[in-house]
Structures are given as structure tokens and as C-alpha cells.
Amino acid sequence: MIIKHADDKAKRLALLAELKKSALLDARQREWLDEELVRVRRGIEGERDAAFYIDSYLKASKNNAVIHDLRLEFEGEVAQIDHLFFNRRLDFFLVETKCFNGNLAINEHGEFSVTYTNGRTYGIASPVEQSKRHERILAKLLERLEITGRLGVKPTFHHLVLLHPKAIITRPAKGIFDTSRVMKADALPSWHQKWADEDVGIVDALTTVLAIRSSDTIKDWAEKLVRQHRPTNPLTLPDFMAPKVAVAPAVAQEPTPAYKPAKLAASNSLPVHTPDEGLKRKLVCVTCGSKITFAEGKFCWNNETRFGGFQYCREHQKTL
Known part of the structure; x- marks a missing residue:
């Protein structure tokens, strides 16, 4: 049975x-x-x-x-x-x-x-x-x-x-x-x-x-x-x-850029200009708005501390 x-x-x-x-x-x-x-x-x-x-x-x-x-x-x-x-x-x-x-x-x-x-x-x-x-x-x-x-x-x-x-x-x-x-x-x-x-x-x-x-x-x-x-x-x-918790990838903190141009920094009478964050990584000079070459943009990106992740034409790169 x-x-x-x-x-x-x-x-x-x-x-x-x-x-x-x-x-x-x-x-x-x-x-x-x-x-x-x-x-x-x-x-x-x-x-x-x-x-x-x-x-x-x-x-x-x-x-x-x-x-x-x-x-x-x-x-x-x-x-x-x-x-x-x-x-x-x-x-x-x-x-x-x-x-x-x-x-x-x-x-x-x-x-x-x-x-x-x-x-x-x-x-x-x-x-x-x-x-x-x-x-x-x-x-x-x-x-x-x-x-x-x-x-x-x-x-x-x-x-x-x-x-x-x-x-x-x-x-x-x-x-x-x-x-x-x-x-x-x-x-x-x-x-x-x-x-x-x-x-x-x-x-x-x-x-x-x-x-x-x-x-x-x-x-x-x-x-x-x-x-x-x-x-x-x-x-x-x-x-x-036990299940592992998915960890979101860390987002690198952008260093505070030296946005104040040298010529303006000498004068406390002029305001400091902060570029629009939406212009980052675009081949556009954030100062004059003109299109720039890839080489000009790459130079700015490789010097992020100086340019804050933005890009400038050769003329305006000299001002920073």
C-alpha cells in the first residue's frame, strides 16, 4: 500500500x-x-x-x-x-x-x-x-x-x-x-x-x-x-x-571651470559670464557662437580644467 x-x-x-x-x-x-x-x-x-x-x-x-x-x-x-x-x-x-x-x-x-x-x-x-x-x-x-x-x-x-x-x-x-x-x-x-x-x-x-x-x-x-x-x-x-543590488555607475563630477576671462577678471566692474550647459560638447564657440573645427573643440575638451568642458574658437581660447 x-x-x-x-x-x-x-x-x-x-x-x-x-x-x-x-x-x-x-x-x-x-x-x-x-x-x-x-x-x-x-x-x-x-x-x-x-x-x-x-x-x-x-x-x-x-x-x-x-x-x-x-x-x-x-x-x-x-x-x-x-x-x-x-x-x-x-x-x-x-x-x-x-x-x-x-x-x-x-x-x-x-x-x-x-x-x-x-x-x-x-x-x-x-x-x-x-x-x-x-x-x-x-x-x-x-x-x-x-x-x-x-x-x-x-x-x-x-x-x-x-x-x-x-x-x-x-x-x-x-x-x-x-x-x-x-x-x-x-x-x-x-x-x-x-x-x-x-x-x-x-x-x-x-x-x-x-x-x-x-x-x-x-x-x-x-x-x-x-x-x-x-x-x-x-x-x-x-x-x-542572496541577490546583489545593482549599483548605478558613478557620474564624474565636473570641476568648477574658470569661466572668468582674464581680461574681465582684472575688472570687478564687469559681471562674470557663465555659458549655457546645453552647449557642452558642441562644436560651437560659447563666446561668439561661431562654428569651430573638431581640432579646436578637442583641444578644449582635453583641457577641461581650463575650459570647464566647453569649447571656444582659437581667438577666445586666448582669453581664458
């Missing part, structure tokens, strides 16, 4: 796409946006592929409850579980999904790396260890919610890593490091059936009699877990992505 589908990521994608249009982004912000868009898109693709196979296998089952995209916050810690399903026997399966644009390799030490199409290889954090960290948070929350088997039998946790059906996985030699729970998404149903046939033995069956709960009970518990879901705000951005 499907209790919760994945949260809609459309708002997140729309925000990132809109931000990329901004002309105010610096190099760091553009790089982060590109990487975040790839991460979100690949995450959606990987979770969608895995959900398809999980749902196809378990949606009609009354003995299993399925929760997609569950984010829990408990005692200051966070667990982001891609997919979770559990049965009436309280076997909890935590599923991590990965969608790489490359090939996955696991060595004898349980270390994960990805070789991309450009030939470069990068180490990545172990998704198995990541899932185990989520288990610790989930286990504490289940105890707080009093989700347990009959006679106090506690839940059992299993960790699965699902990859795209076309992924290539290189594994260490058999018996060195167990990678049986890292698989392509389409292999999940056959793996789970084999687990049920082989791993649930006679001793486990006796435990099952004590721990087993009804279908209605696990449905209620799954809904209780979903009420603990704390989604992130799709519009949240890191601090360094």
Missing part, C-alpha cells in the same frame, strides 16, 4: 531556472546554480525510477506500507530517506537512490567511486553508511512513537541502494565485501522475494508470530510517520546566493 508519494520539486526547479536568467550573478553563484540544477534533476530522475519499481511491486500488498521522500527531524538531527517500506513483521527497508552520469565501482573496503563519461573518476560518500545514519534517527523516532512489535519486539532495519536500470556496477570479488544490497532498481522485486525465501528462516518465523501486526496497524503507523515529515522549503537558498 502506498502511503506517501514524493514531494513535488517543480517550485525548486522553477526558482533555479529563473535565477539563472539574472545578470547580477557572480561566478560562484552561477557555478552553484548549475550544480544544484543537475543535482535536483538527477535526484528527481533517480527517485522516480526507483519509485516506479517499488510501487509496481508493493502497491497492491496489504502486508507492506510504502513511504516515498520522508524527511525527519529528531533531537537536532535530520534523516532524508528517499524511500521507506516496512511489513507487518516490522522489517524496515531504507532505500537510497543514486542517479549517476557514469559507472559505479565498489572496492574491497566498501569505498564507492564513480567514473564519468569524460573519463574522470571521483570518490563519493558511501550511500550504505548514509542510510545507516538515517537508521539511527528513525529508530529513536519509532521508539518515541511506540511503534514496536508485540511483546516489545523491536524493528529490524535493512539498507538498500538502487541505481538506474542501465547503470554499470563494478564489484569486488565475492566474499570480500558484501554488495548484494546495491542493485539496479529493476532488480528490487526479485531481490526482495529471494530475501523473503532465504533470510526469513524458522527461527525468524517464531519471532514473527510474536511481532506480527495487522495490516490496519502498519497503515496507521505509516500515516503516523508521514505526519513527522518535515519538508525543506523549496525556495530556500544558501546565504551566498
